[in-house]
Each structure stands twice: as C-alpha cells, then as structure tokens.
Amino acid sequence: MHRRRTFASPVLWVGLLFATLLLRMDALKPLLHRAFPGVEPVIYDRDSFLALFLSQLGLVAVGSLATSLVGVALAVFVTRPAGRDFRAIVNALATVGQTFPPAAVLAIAVPMVGFGARPTVIALFLYGLLPIIENAVAGLEGVPHGVREAADGMGLSAWQRLCQVDLPLAAPVILAGIRVSVTIAIGTATIGSTVGALTLGTPIFDGLVANKLPFVLEGAALVALFAIFTDMLFARFEQWLRPAAD
Amino acid sequence: MIEIDKIIKSYGDRRVVDRLSLTIGTGELCVLLGSSGCGKSTTLRMINRLIPIDSGSIRVGGEDVGLVSAETLRRHIGYAIQSIGLFPHWTIEDNIATVPRLLKWRESRVRDRVSELLELFRLDPPTYRSKYPHQLSGGEQQRVGVARSLAADPELLLMDEPFAAIDPITRDTLQAELAHIHRTTGKTIVFVTHDIDEALRLATVIAIMDRGRIVQLGTPSDILEHPANDFVRDFVGRQGLGLKLLSVRRIADRLRSGETAEGEPLALDASLAEALSAMTARHTDRLPVCDAEGRKIGVIALGDFVR
Numbered sequence: 024m025h026r027r028r029t030f031a032s033p034v035l036w037v038g039l040l041f042a043t044l045l046l047r048m049d050a051l052k053p054l055l056h057r058a059f060p061g062v063e064p065v066i067y068d069r070d071s072f073l074a075l076f077l078s079q080l081g082l083v084a085v086g087s088l089a090t091s092l093v094g095v096a097l098a099v100f101v102t103r104p105a106g107r108d109f110r111a112i113v114n115a116l117a118t119v120g121q122t123f124p125p126a127a128v129l130a131i132a133v134p135m136v137g138f139g140a141r142p143t144v145i146a147l148f149l150y151g152l153l154p155i156i157e158n159a160v161a162g163l164e165g166v167p168h169g170v171r172e173a174a175d176g177m178g179l180s181a182w183q184r185l186c187q188v189d190l191p192l193a194a195p196v197i198l199a200g201i202r203v204s205v206t207i208a209i210g211t212a213t214i215g216s217t218v219g220a221l222t223l224g225t226p227i228f229d230g231l232v233a234n235k236l237p238f239v240l241e242g243a244a245l246v247a248l249f250a251i252f253t254d255m256l257f258a259r260f261e262q263w264l265r266p267a268a269d
Numbered sequence: 270m271i272e273i274d275k276i277i278k279s280y281g282d283r284r285v286v287d288r289l290s291l292t293i294g295t296g297e298l299c300v301l302l303g304s305s306g307c308g309k310s311t312t313l314r315m316i317n318r319l320i321p322i323d324s325g326s327i328r329v330g331g332e333d334v335g336l337v338s339a340e341t342l343r344r345h346i347g348y349a350i351q352s353i354g355l356f357p358h359w360t361i362e363d364n365i366a367t368v369p370r371l372l373k374w375r376e377s378r379v380r381d382r383v384s385e386l387l388e389l390f391r392l393d394p395p396t397y398r399s400k401y402p403h404q405l406s407g408g409e410q411q412r413v414g415v416a417r418s419l420a421a422d423p424e425l426l427l428m429d430e431p432f433a434a435i436d437p438i439t440r441d442t443l444q445a446e447l448a449h450i451h452r453t454t455g456k457t458i459v460f461v462t463h464d465i466d467e468a469l470r471l472a473t474v475i476a477i478m479d480r481g482r483i484v485q486l487g488t489p490s491d492i493l494e495h496p497a498n499d500f501v502r503d504f505v506g507r508q509g510l511g512l513k514l515l516s517v518r519r520i521a522d523r524l525r526s527g528e529t530a531e532g533e534p535l536a537l538d539a540s541l542a543e544a545l546s547a548m549t550a551r552h553t554d555r556l557p558v559c560d561a562e563g564r565k566i567g568v569i570a571l572g573d574f575v576r
Binding site for chain 1 (some may be wrong): 317319339340341342343344345348350351352353354355356357358367368371414417418427
C-alpha cells in the first residue's frame with residue numbers, strides 16, 4: 024500500500040522529469056532541430072544546466088533563509104507585548120518590499136553592491152518578506168487564547184512559551200508562508216540574470232537577446248519544474264508536520 | 270492561607286476591583302460568586318499575578334506574591350480555566366507533566382505522578398497517557414486540565430469557571446470529583462463561578478461579589494438563610510430557596526439517632542435534597558441512615574426537614 028503510493032506520487036515523477044532535463048537536455052536535440060530548423064546550437068551550451076541550477080539554488084537558499092529568519096523574528100517581535108506597537112510599521116515596510124518590483128530593486132542595488140549574486144539576493148530578500156511575516160503573525164496570533172493563558176498560568180517563562188508552545192503550534196502556518204516565499208523567490212531569481220547572476224534565467228535572457236527561442240524554452244521549462252518540484256516538497260513536509268498534532 | 274488586602278484594579282476610569290479584602294483559611298474551598306463583570310476572575314488572576322495589582326497586597330502563606338518572580342509563584346499555584354488550554358501538540362502525559370518538568374523533577378517521579386493523577390481522575394493510564402487532547406471528550410479534557418493543575422502538588426489551586434463549558438451530567442461528576450479531592454487532600458482552593466448551585470455544592474465559604482467588592486462572605490447556609498441585602502437575595506434566587514437550603518444541609522444535622530427504618534440506607538453526609546429525592550422516589554417518609562462504615566446509625570424523617 025505504502026509502496027504503491029510512493030510510485031503513484033507526482034512528486035517522484037516531477038522530480039525525475041526535472042533531473043532528466045537538467046542532466047540530459049541534449050537528448051531533445053533531434054526534436055528541437057526539427058521544431059526550430061536553422062537554429063544552431065539548439066541546446067544552450069555556455070554553461071551546463073546543472074551549474075546554472077546549482078547557482079540559482081544557492082541564491083534562493085541564501086535569500087529565503089535570510090527572509091525566513093528575519094521574517095519570523097519580526098513576526099515574533101510584533102506579537103510580543105513589547106513589540107505590539109511596531110506591528111503596523113513592520114507590516115507597512117513588508118508591503119512596500121512586496122510592491123517594489125524586483126527589477127527596480129536590482130536597478131537600485133547594482134550601483135551600491137555591484138553586479139552578480141549580491142543584488143539578486145537583496146531583491147529576493149525584500150520580495151519574499153511579506154508572505155513570511157504575514158503568515159507568521161497569523162500563525163502566532165492563531166494560538167488559542169486558552170492555551171496561552173494556561174501556559175502563562177503554569178509558570179512557563181516568555182521564552183519557554185515561545186519555543187514550546189507558540190512556535191510549534193504556529194509552525195504549519197509559518198511553513199505555508201515560507202513555501203509561498205520560496206516559490207516566488209525561484210521565479211524572481213531568474214531576473215537576477217540581467218545583472219550577471221548565474222541562474223536558469225540566463226538561457227532565457229541570452230535567448231531573448233540572440234533571438235534563440237529554444238534557449239528561452241529550455242530555461243523556462245527548467246525554472247517552472249524547479250518551482251513546482253520545490254512546492255511539492257514543501258507540501259510533503261507540511262503533511263509530515265501536521266500529523267504530529269493529530 | 271491567602272490574605273488579600275485592599276486590592277484595587279482599574280482599566281482606564283473603570284474600577285474592576287475596588288479595595289477588596291478577603292482572608293481565606295488553609296483548606297477552605299472559597300467560591301468567588303457573581304455575575305460577569307463583577308471582578309471575580311480579575312481577583313483570581315491577581316493572586317497568581319496574571320493581572321498586575323494597582324494597589325494593595327496579596328499574601329499567600331504569609332509571603333507577598335509580588336516579592337517572588339511570577340514564574341516561580343505560578344509553578345507553585347495550580348491553575349485551571351474554563352477553556353482548559355491543554356497543549357494540543359503534546360500528549361496527555363506531557364500536558365500533565367508540564368509543571369513537574371518545569372520544576373525539574375526526575376523523569377521517573379514525573380511518570381509516577383502522571384499515573385497517580387490519571388487514576389485519581391479515573392482515566393486508565395496505559396490508554397490515556399499517550400493520547401492527544403483532541404482525542405478526548407470535553408469532560409475528559411477538563412479532567413486532564415484539573416489533573417495538570419494538581420501535578421506538582423501545589424498547596425493552592427485557582428480555578429476559573431472550570432466546569433462552565435461542560436455538559437450538565439459530566440459537570441455533576443466533575444464537581445463530585447473535585448469535592449472529593451478537596452476533602453481528601455485538604456488543599457486550599459479558590460474557585461470562580463457565576464453558578465449559584467455550583468457554589469452551594471462545592472464551597473466551604475462563599476464570597477458574593479458585585480462591582481468589584483464583596484457583598485457578603487459566609488458559609489453556603491449563612492448566605493441562604495441570612496442574605497445581607499436585596500442584591501444577595503436576588504442573586505441566590507427568591508424562588509426555590511427552600512430547595513437550595515435542602516441541598517446545603519446535611520442529613521447529619523437532622524438525624525434521629527438510634528431509631529430504625531426499612532430500606533436502602535442513605536449516607537450520613539448526603540444532603541437533605543438527596544434524602545428528599547430518595548423519599549419521593551421510594552414513596553416513604555422515613556429512611557435509614559448509615560455512617561461511613563455502612564453501619565445503620567439512625568433515621569431521617571420527612572418532618573425533620575422543616576424543623
């Protein structure tokens with residue numbers, strides 16, 4: 024029963040498809056030649072797709088880790104008695120970060136920190152903050168009043184209540200926010216290629232500049248699979264996290 | 270012993286607790302009784318400092334509650350509330366073990382204490398230990414809630430309408446269990462409720478509150494027989510007063526020692542209300558009474574009720 028479910032799982036299939044395309048895109052050469060006669064080379068060859076993917080994975084990991092840590096910390100702060108007054112400000116700042124187009128963040132960041140990975144990580148950080156803060160605040164405030172009162176009444180310190188009660192109970196909602204943020208970050212990171220970061224967006228932009236449609240398709244397909252696969256992994260993780268309370 | 274001395278609590282212009290003083294002796298079960306907004310919960314929560322006092326003082330066992338850290342204070346005072354507040358992500362065992370673990374008890378001692386409490390509340394330890402709160406009924410959850418408040422064996426127990434959200438039949442059982450625990454452990458309990466019948470049933474002393482003050486302080490039968498003013502008279506209910514009196518009077522007060530009668534005997538510490546109920550059901554006006562060991566020691570007769 025369990026085995027069958029593993030094989031029927033879309034996570035596995037999407038993961039396999041992603042890995043195959045990542046490593047063996049050249050297998051599609053005949054097909055692409057037929058679809059785009061006269062384009063040469065038909066497979067992006069300035070970097071390996073694996074290297075591009077690993078570079079993007081690094082950018083997303085650093086950006087999302089920073090966003091998650093800062094976002095959850097801010098959410099914890101504004102839901103404690105001491106930080107309640109800052110709640111509106113933090114929310115406003117996060118909303119501004121979200122409405123600011125990532126391309127604009129890159130344009131502003133490049134003169135300050137130079138080309139490459141750094142401006143990209145800054146854009147990912149700012150752009151991903153809002154969903155994490157919003158969800159973490161909702162999750163922390165969703166802890167039932169009676170549970171909080173009981174925790175205080177039994178003599179848990181503020182720190183003990185946070186670590187043993189508030190955060191574990193808010194975890195599924197916080198994780199949902201991180202999931203949204205990471206998925207956004209994967210898409211957003213591709214724009215980093217315009218300022219010299221290596222990502223799966225690089226073939227897309229090179230393809231657009233050199234008018235080579237196959238490059239665009241290859242990059243886009245891989246980015247999409249990357250995002251879908253990651254989202255599915257998060258869904259799995261959420262499922263695994265929830266039954267702990269059931 | 271709890272000594273509450275002229276405590277005041279205001280929210281803005283509204284004085285919720287108004288120069289309230291109250292002394293509760295060791296082993297008493299003191300019920301703070303009043304309608305919502307009378308300041309009874311606020312008073313309770315000032316004892317374990319969940320709400321800070323504006324002025325006045327509270328001493329528990331002679332020590333001012335403001336002089337120890339709030340955490341230390343609360344770990345030595347049991348606390349049970351209407352919403353129960355079990356930690357949904359922890360097993361029943363972990364929930365009950367909360368305070369003992371905060372107090373760094375040895376794990377084997379914690380385990381033994383959890384078993385002991387589960388048995389006390391008639392929850393089979395092997396079955397319930399590893400369950401999660403949502404797998405329990407409301408009544409079972411509140412049993413665990415009360416067990417949790419008793420876990421570290423505190424001298425003082427604060428209970429804020431713990432049975433208010435529980436169905437009447439289960440509530441009845443839980444009240445009986447609490448009365449039993451109070452009798453056998455001799456703990457001091459401060460119990461908040463708006464339910465006059467619950468107060469009459471459980472209390473050794475009742476403080477009736479209105480607008481942040483104590484209107485009358487007395488035993489259940491004091492309150493029923495000598496209400497201090499019209500507010501108390503209205504609160505305890507003018508109708509059905511006689512029946513309420515029967516529920517707080519014990520057979521022991523009206524016993525005819527040495528006489529005998531036919532039938533299943535009643536317990537000496539049962540209420541006259543229970544005796545009346547038994548007589549009505551059995552179509553008789555005399556029933557035998559037995560002591561705690563089951564020996565028939567006398568008779569209760571219908572005429573004795575109105576003496």
